[in-house]
Amino acid sequence: MAKPNRQTVRDLRRNSRRAVLQQLYFNGPMSRQALGPATGLSSGSISTIVAELVSEELVEDAGTVGSDGGRPRNLLRVSPGWAHLIGVDVGETRVRVELFDLGLTELARCEHPLERGGRDVASVVRHISEGVADVLARADVPAGPLLGVGVGVPGIVDRGSPGGAVVHGQTFGWDAVPLEALLRSAVALPDGARLFIENGAKTLGRAEMWFGGGRGVSDAAIVLFGSGVGACVVIGGTVLEGTHSSASEWGHTTVHVRGRRCRCGALGCLEAYAGAEALIQRWREAGARLDPGADEETALTALIAAAYPDDPGVAPDPVAVAVLEETAEYLGAGLSDLINLCNPERILLGGWAGLQLAPYIMDSVRRHATSYALRHPAERVVIEPGRLGPDAVTVGAATLPLADFFARGGRRDEPEGEDGVVPERAGWRAAAGLRP
Structure with a gap:
């Protein structure tokens, strides 16, 4: 049974202002004439709302644009200040x-x-x-x-x-x-x-969906790879969440039964293999000599330098290369779970460690993600670095x-x-x- 429409005049006016503001913010500058088709509002409503927003100084002029044989049209934008x-x-x-x-x-x-x-x-x-x-x-x-x-x-x-x-x-x-x-x-x-x-x-x-690599995509997964790993899952343009907002704890899904102990206390979590903290710990266990006081960012930089030295006369450290490749495989396997469960159009790898590692492991991550995932959803997903930086x-x-x-x-x-x-x-x- 359809629910009755209980919108008040205030609700309708608020929603109309919202529609105009969002169009100007995400697609502006725009003319009054363009706002009508974009929002579905009448020209009279657009004129009233724009006049109101301009009087409040929330919307301001942004120059003019020519029209086909007619007078130039004034452009509007949300005032950033x-x-x-x-x-x-x-x-x-x-x-x-x-x-x-x-x-x-x-x-x-x-x-x-x-x-x-x-x-x-x-x-x-x-x-x-x-x-x-x-x-x-x-x-x-x-x-x-x-x-x-x-x-x-x-x-x-x-x-x-x-x-x-x-x-x-x-x-x-x-x-x-x-x-x-x-x-x-x-x-x-x-x-x-x-x-x-x-x-x-x-x-x-949210940042990547608003302004970055997820713009215009309905189904996506955005991965935060820092000291640990987490994910934001977007389905149908809406973040997968509930009252307890726990969908982001993808890093604590199990990728290795009776595997390494994660810092959450469980065994075999993805974060025990793919987070920067675990990545550096595994390198140390394999024999890397690091300053005990080195922070994670310094240690990760050292690991990348060992695996991919700038000097062509220096051979790559095979242990460092193996640790990065193992990380790429575990991360790819974790992404395959997101691919199979959520069928995203796009997966973006962000976070300070993810962005630092992406140039070196992204191809391997893609290869492992698609090899572990079902073929049909794997064929439609694009996996790439996030676009907004740290x-x-x-x-x-x-x-x-x-x-x-x-x-x-x-x-x-x-x-x-x-x-x-x-x-x-x-x-x-x-x-x-x-x-x-």
Whole structure:
């Protein structure tokens, strides 16, 4: 039985503003005449909404474009300086905080290194709080126009708690951490600014789907290869998720029965073979001599240099080559599970370690992924590096308040409508190239 349409006039107006804003943001600059067919709204509605958005200075002129035999048409765009966004990447080795304008141009950044003993919740909350204040001060912008802060974290994000998002980061040493409540108490946010928490692999996926290699693709998997591995799965333009946001824990699927012990405590997880931490550990076990104090990025650079020396007179280290090839095979086998289960059109490999390794192992990863997967889905998938670089997690985190802003029709104080729109979901679908 069809559900009755309970949309109010406010809901309809909000949705119309959202449609116009999203078209201008993702496909602009555009003329008023082009907005009608793109949004399905009448010319009268477009004129009214555009006039409203221009009066609010949220939309501005962006020059003119000629028309066939007619008067030039004025172009419009979303004003990038109208508001600011902050994205936070809580990684395994550091907390990165970046401030963006509304067009997601970076205005300021800061990083706080995390030692193994500094992954406690209090330290991370302090780094985020200080980082938010720091980037606002560095860019010398007022806090008032801040739409919100998005935070990408390792682990499962449980939104079922009445106190806000709770994070279960087993490999991070976090057990049911009430991170949202802690951040709301510690971070000085202006009135109207919102706070969002999401798994880091999913924020990476959102960034790639909005602006990178996933743009225009309905079914995709975006892999975060850092100290560990995770994945964002997108089906039909929608992130595969639920209340507990656990689809990203692909790194803890079993690829070797009774295999190596993963840092989560289980045996044979993909992350025990393909994460940078495990990769370096296996190289050490094979005889590599590394400075005990070397961080993961330094150690991974040394491994690549040993396997692929710049000097043509230096022979590749066969042990380093073997470790990388084994990693490529395990990663390919893990990707074959995603291929068989989700039938993605595209798989993107991102994360700091994934981007660093991609030039050396990507061909091998593709070969192993397609050899382990079923032939039909393997033939339709494209596997390639992510396109947004190492800042993709923070960019994706910043899209969380941005998607919420769009879903509310570009109004900071707009409540959720009676149509049950979930702000993040509505903005996400449009950004993935689908009609809202």
